[in-house]
Amino acid sequence: MKHIAKELDVSISTVSKALKNSEEISRDTKEKVQAFAKLYNYKPNNIAISLKNKRTKNIGVIIPDIVHHFFTTVIRGIEKFANTKGYNVIVCLSDESFDKEVINMEMLANGSIDGFIMSLSSDTQLKNDYNHLKEVTEQGIPLVLFDRITNEVECDKIIIDDQLGAYVATKKLLDQGRKKIALITTQDYLSVSKARTEGFLKAIADSEDNAVEKLILKMPSMGMDESLFTTFLDGNDVDAVLCVNEIFAISAMRYLKLKGKRIPEDVSCIGFTDGLLSKYANPSLTAIAQHGDEMGKMAAEMLIEKIESENEEETYITKILEPTLIERDSTIN
Amino acid sequence: MKHIAKELDVSISTVSKALKNSEEISRDTKEKVQAFAKLYNYKPNNIAISLKNKRTKNIGVIIPDIVHHFFTTVIRGIEKFANTKGYNVIVCLSDESFDKEVINMEMLANGSIDGFIMSLSSDTQLKNDYNHLKEVTEQGIPLVLFDRITNEVECDKIIIDDQLGAYVATKKLLDQGRKKIALITTQDYLSVSKARTEGFLKAIADSEDNAVEKLILKMPSMGMDESLFTTFLDGNDVDAVLCVNEIFAISAMRYLKLKGKRIPEDVSCIGFTDGLLSKYANPSLTAIAQHGDEMGKMAAEMLIEKIESENEEETYITKILEPTLIERDSTIN
DNA sequence: CGAAACAACGAAAACGGTTTCGTGTTGATA
DNA sequence: TATCAACACGAAACCGTTTTCGTTGTTTCG
Numbered sequence: 001m002k003h004i005a006k007e008l009d010v011s012i013s014t015v016s017k018a019l020k021n022s023e024e025i026s027r028d029t030k031e032k033v034q035a036f037a038k039l040y041n042y043k044p045n046n047i048a049i050s051l052k053n054k055r056t057k058n059i060g061v062i063i064p065d066i067v068h069h070f071f072t073t074v075i076r077g078i079e080k081f082a083n084t085k086g087y088n089v090i091v092c093l094s095d096e097s098f099d100k101e102v103i104n105m106e107m108l109a110n111g112s113i114d115g116f117i118m119s120l121s122s123d124t125q126l127k128n129d130y131n132h133l134k135e136v137t138e139q140g141i142p143l144v145l146f147d148r149i150t151n152e153v154e155c156d157k158i159i160i161d162d163q164l165g166a167y168v169a170t171k172k173l174l175d176q177g178r179k180k181i182a183l184i185t186t187q188d189y190l191s192v193s194k195a196r197t198e199g200f201l202k203a204i205a206d207s208e209d210n211a212v213e214k215l216i217l218k219m220p221s222m223g224m225d226e227s228l229f230t231t232f233l234d235g236n237d238v239d240a241v242l243c244v245n246e247i248f249a250i251s252a253m254r255y256l257k258l259k260g261k262r263i264p265e266d267v268s269c270i271g272f273t274d275g276l277l278s279k280y281a282n283p284s285l286t287a288i289a290q291h292g293d294e295m296g297k298m299a300a301e302m303l304i305e306k307i308e309s310e311n312e313e314e315t316y317i318t319k320i321l322e323p324t325l326i327e328r329d330s331t332i333n
Numbered sequence: 334m335k336h337i338a339k340e341l342d343v344s345i346s347t348v349s350k351a352l353k354n355s356e357e358i359s360r361d362t363k364e365k366v367q368a369f370a371k372l373y374n375y376k377p378n379n380i381a382i383s384l385k386n387k388r389t390k391n392i393g394v395i396i397p398d399i400v401h402h403f404f405t406t407v408i409r410g411i412e413k414f415a416n417t418k419g420y421n422v423i424v425c426l427s428d429e430s431f432d433k434e435v436i437n438m439e440m441l442a443n444g445s446i447d448g449f450i451m452s453l454s455s456d457t458q459l460k461n462d463y464n465h466l467k468e469v470t471e472q473g474i475p476l477v478l479f480d481r482i483t484n485e486v487e488c489d490k491i492i493i494d495d496q497l498g499a500y501v502a503t504k505k506l507l508d509q510g511r512k513k514i515a516l517i518t519t520q521d522y523l524s525v526s527k528a529r530t531e532g533f534l535k536a537i538a539d540s541e542d543n544a545v546e547k548l549i550l551k552m553p554s555m556g557m558d559e560s561l562f563t564t565f566l567d568g569n570d571v572d573a574v575l576c577v578n579e580i581f582a583i584s585a586m587r588y589l590k591l592k593g594k595r596i597p598e599d600v601s602c603i604g605f606t607d608g609l610l611s612k613y614a615n616p617s618l619t620a621i622a623q624h625g626d627e628m629g630k631m632a633a634e635m636l637i638e639k640i641e642s643e644n645e646e647e648t649y650i651t652k653i654l655e656p657t658l659i660e661r662d663s664t665i666n
Numbered sequence: 667c668g669a670a671a672c673a674a675c676g677a678a679a680a681c682g683g684t685t686t687c688g689t690g691t692t693g694a695t696a
Numbered sequence: 697t698a699t700c701a702a703c704a705c706g707a708a709a710c711c712g713t714t715t716t717c718g719t720t721g722t723t724t725c726g
Contacts, residue, residue, distance in 0.1 A: 001683070011706045016684060026704060045444040047384045048682035051711045056380065058423070058445075066409050072400045079399070079426050088440065090391070091424045093412050107421065111378040111712090112391075135374075250613045257615070280583045282590070282615045334712070344676045349714060359674060381712035384681045444682090 004036045019044075050111075058088050059303060060113035062104050064096045064121045064148070069246070069275030070292045071119070074146065077296020078117060085304050087114075098123040102132045109135075115142035115303045117296075120150060126189045128152070142306035144299045147290075148191055149318075156302045157318040158295055162192050162272075165288040165323035166199030169242050169270045172286075172325060174207045176268055176332050178240035182215040182232070184252060185244045196244050196272065219248070230255060240268040246277040249285055253330065269330040283329035291321055337369045352377075383444075391421050392636060393446035395437050397429045397454045397481070402579070402608030403625045404452070407479065410629020411450060418637050420447075431456040435465045442468075448475035448636045450629075453483060459522045461485070475639035477632045480623075481524055482651075489635045490651040491628055495525050495605075498621040498656035499532030502575050502603045505619075505658060507540045509601055509665050511573035515548040515565070517585060518577040529577050529605065552581070563588060573601040579610040582618055586663065602663040616662035624654055 001019075005012045010029065018025045018033035019042075025033075036042075050056045059082055063071045079089045090113060092104035101121050108116070116136060124130070125148065133153045137143050143155040166183075173181050183200045186193045197216065204214050217232045219225055233255055241256075243249035249271025253263055261267045263283055271278055274289035298319060327333065334352075338345045343362065351358045351366035352375075358366075369375075383389045392415055396404045412422045423446060425437035434454050441449070449469060457463070458481065466486045470476050476488040499516075506514055516533045519526045530549065537547050550565045552558055566588055574589075576582035582604025586596055594600045596616055604611055607622035631652060660666065 012683080013685080013706055013708090014704085017705085020684085024704065029704080043439075043443045045384075045682050047380060047389065047444045048711090049684080050380045051378075051384050051682080051713095052684050054711070066412070067402065067405045069400065072405055075424070076399050076426065079424065083425075083437075088423050088425065088445065090421050091408070091412065092416075092421065093409065104416075106376075110376045111380045112421065247609075247613070254613070254615060276580075277609055277613055280580070280587070280610055280614070282587060345713085346677075346715080347675055349712095350675085353714090357674065362674080378712050381681090382714085384683090384712080385714050387681075 001042070003040065004033060004042065008032055008036060055307075056112060056114050057086055058090050058113045059300070059307075060090045060092065060105075060108040060116045060118075062092045062094055062101060062108075062116065062118040064094050064119060066091070066093055069277075070147070070273050070290055073292030074119075074296035074299070077293040077298075078300045079296075080293075081297045081300040082304070085300075087300075087304065094121040094124075096121045096123055098127050098129065105132050105136060109139065109141060113141075114307045115144070117144045117146060117299045117303055119146050120148040120191075122148075122190055125150070125191060126187075128189075142303055144303045144306075146295055146299045150191065154314070154316055156306065156316050158299050158302065158321065159192075159318070160290050160295065160321040160323045162195035162323070163199035163202070165272065165290075165325075166196040166242065167203045168199075168323070168325050169286075169288055170200050170203035171207075172327075172331060173240040173242065173268055173270065174203065174209070174212065176240070178268055179209075179211050180213045180215070180236070180238045181240040181242065182217065182236060182238040183242050183244075184217045184219065184229075184232075184248045186219050188218070193244055200242060233259070238267060241270070243269070243271045246271050246273050246275050246285070246287070249287075249330075250277050250281055253281065253283075253285070264330050264332045268332060270325075274324075274326050278326070278328070281330070286328045286331040287326045289324040289326050291324070295321060334375070336373065337366060337375065341365055341369060388640075389445060389447050390419055391423050391446045392633070392640075393423045393425065393437075393441040393449045393451075395425045395427055395434060395441075395449065395451040397427050397452060399424070399426055402610075403480075403606050403623055406625030407452075407629035407632070410626035410631075411633045412629075413626075414630045414633040415637070418633075420633075420637065427454040427457075429454045429456055431460050431462065438465050438469060442472065442474060446474075447640045448477070450477045450479065450632045450636055452479050453481040453524075455481075455523055458483070458524060459520075461522075475636055477636045477639075479628055479632045483524065487647070487649055489639065489649050491632050491635065491654065492525075492651070493623050493628065493654040493656045495528035495656070496532035496535070498605065498623075498658075499529040499575065500536045501532075501656070501658050502619075502621055503533050503536035504540075505660075505664060506573040506575065506601055506603065507536065507542070507545065509573070511601055512542075512544050513546045513548070513569070513571045514573040514575065515550065515569060515571040516575050516577075517550045517552065517562075517565075517581045519552050521551070526577055533575060566592070571600060574603070576602070576604045579604050579606050579608050579618070579620070582620075582663075583610050583614055586614065586616075586618070597663050597665045601665060603658075607657075607659050611659070611661065614663070619661045619664040620659045622657045622659050624657070628654060 001012050001015045005015045015033050018030045082089050094101035101124055130152045145157045149157045188194045204212055215236050241252045249269055253269050256267050270286045272288045274287040278285035278287040334345050334348045338348045348366050351363045415422050427434035434457055463485045470488055478490045482490045521527045537545055548569050574585045586602050589600050603619045605621045607620040611618035611620040
């Protein structure tokens with residue numbers, strides 16, 4: 001701009017206004033300035049604009065893991081919507097660690113972003129410490145929590161109804177006449193695991209069928225522990241399995257097949273998260289779709305709404321998406 | 334800072350220096366200022382610092398698709414390394430579209446980032462138009478291209494040796510005595526597909542076994558076209574299949590099994606990209622690992638090196654990573 | 667004791683824009 | 697002809713920091 005101003009012998013103010021097509025400036029000058037701007041391929045400096053406006057047009061996304069189908073679909077949803085609104089997405093990975101989550105938030109909270117979208121790390125949910133979130137909201141930075149959320153922090157939230165998902169899936173298994181149903185899940189401190197377990201138990205309780213046996217295996221970590229897994233499946237002759245993630249479900253199917261079980265004839269399997277594995281498994285896996293794209297889109301929508309809204313009224317909402325049961329070949333039709 | 338300055342009755346300059354532990358400022362004042370800063374939880378504004386330093390500590394990553402195992406591992410690699418160096422990662426998705434790629438680059442090139450890491454969209458490789466990349470490099474913004482690259486642009490690049498990967502995989506199939514080997518790939522305008530096809534052909538040529546038959550199916554798009562696929566496999570009684578991605582490989586295995594073929598006894602299968610599908614397929618799929626994490630890490634390393642190096646000497650390097658053949662159950666040991 | 671050296675700090679410019687508030691020129695109106 | 701809008705533009709403050717270059721007041725030394 002300085003350059004153009006000098007070249008055209010006008011002030012920087014005039015250049016600025018001319019480029020914004022201000023009514024203040026004569027048609028003549030505007031055309032000249034704009035022509036020069038094109039010529040010199042002038043592009044306004046985003047940083048300077050951000051400093052002036054106190055708005056960066058960046059949104060920070062903090063997730064535990066990116067090599068995970070659900071999270072990537074959420075990011076895609078966020079990115080797509082954010083882009084239409086002129087926002088960029090800064091992605092940080094907490095790697096399931098509380099400390100990294102804190103560091104990342106602090107890194108971004110110093111003016112780099114206009115708002116956060118995040119899903120809690122397992123470590124954070126275990127520690128149950130949300131001070132870093134509270135600090136951010138107290139600074140007035142909008143925050144949207146998705147999927148792995150907490151009630152300890154007041155902010156917008158979006159989740160799928162995990163309990164309902166598990167309920168519907170379990171009901172599906174019951175309706176097929178399954179009597180010995182296993183739930184393979186993770187520890188309860190993860191908000192989603194807890195909700196899914198509740199849905200599972202509720203469905204069985206609602207069935208009022210005393211012949212139904214329920215079994216629950218709580219895996220210690222997010223990863224696979226083969227021995228726990230096989231011991232559980234060896235010791236219990238189940239006829240249905242509901243797993244809280246694809247990996248558990250695929251592994252269960254594989255091991256059951258190894259043991260000579262036919263799927264779905266002998267054992268029905270359902271897994272949470274409708275990812276690639278479910279689709280391409282053999283047999284393909286009936287799955288509870290979490291609609292990550294939609295979730296991401298809505299999270300971005302809620303966040304940008306908050307960012308751009310003038311009023312400071314603190315009304316927070318929690319949106320609950322309905323999961324969908326995608327029926328495939330691992331359950332009987 | 335203004336606040337602290339007023340409160341302590343010193344100048345803003347003094348506050349700034351005190352916070353940076355400048356030698357100019359007395360121990361006494363420094364302690365006071367730093368204490369106040371802690372008290373008021375002062376955090377420097379990154380935007381202002383960026384404006385002053387002309388360095389944002391952000392790196393822009395533009396990839397065609399994020400719901401793709403290889404790309405997510407690359408992002409993870411980038412993010413991890415970048416974070417250790419104090420950089421944040423802004424992710425943009427081109428969605429395989431030339432236009433979006435251009436828009437994203439322009440959005441970020443106006444001061445939002447210090448450098449780019451990107452992988453070309455298929456659309457861009459088809460159009461063969463790289464002016465947006467050239468503009469960016471001419472502006473002096475460092476650029477590192479990975480995986481899907483072009484020779485049309487002078488910049489740092491990093492790829493895996495796709496030709497070698499295909500060569501090794503094909504050789505593996507030949508060594509097993511396979512005589513009728515299929516390659517299922519995509520169109521040649523994708524740099525990686527081309528290289529893989531070359532490796533495939535080279536391995537067969539090198540074998541000097543005239544009994545070996547080679548077949549190539551070029552799928553029209555990135556997605557699956559079932560009819561083309563099945564027609565090809567029905568019409569050719571192959572005993573080995575090499576696929577340029579997991580989806581093709583898994584689909585091939587599934588269809589072959591459907592036709593009564595045993596894997597690996599009757600047909601050996603190998604796929605590019607060692608992702609989740611390969612690991613959890615049944616049988617598990619022998620795969621060519623592309624080391625996305627490593628690639629991402631190195632890309633970030635190269636980029637940050639360029640960003641932080643003082644000298645303007647234009648020396649660009651291309652790093653070539655070696656792929657690894659991960660042997661699993663879809664090939665004979 | 668005067669000059670030089672030094673320690674401690676502040677004023678102001680700079681980064682690249684936006685925006686408010688003038689100000690000087692016109693032309694129309696009373 | 698004096699008055700007043702409207703018009704077209706410029707000066708300067710501002711966003712929050714950094715940094716250069718003074719400017720003080722105090723030592724130190726010859």
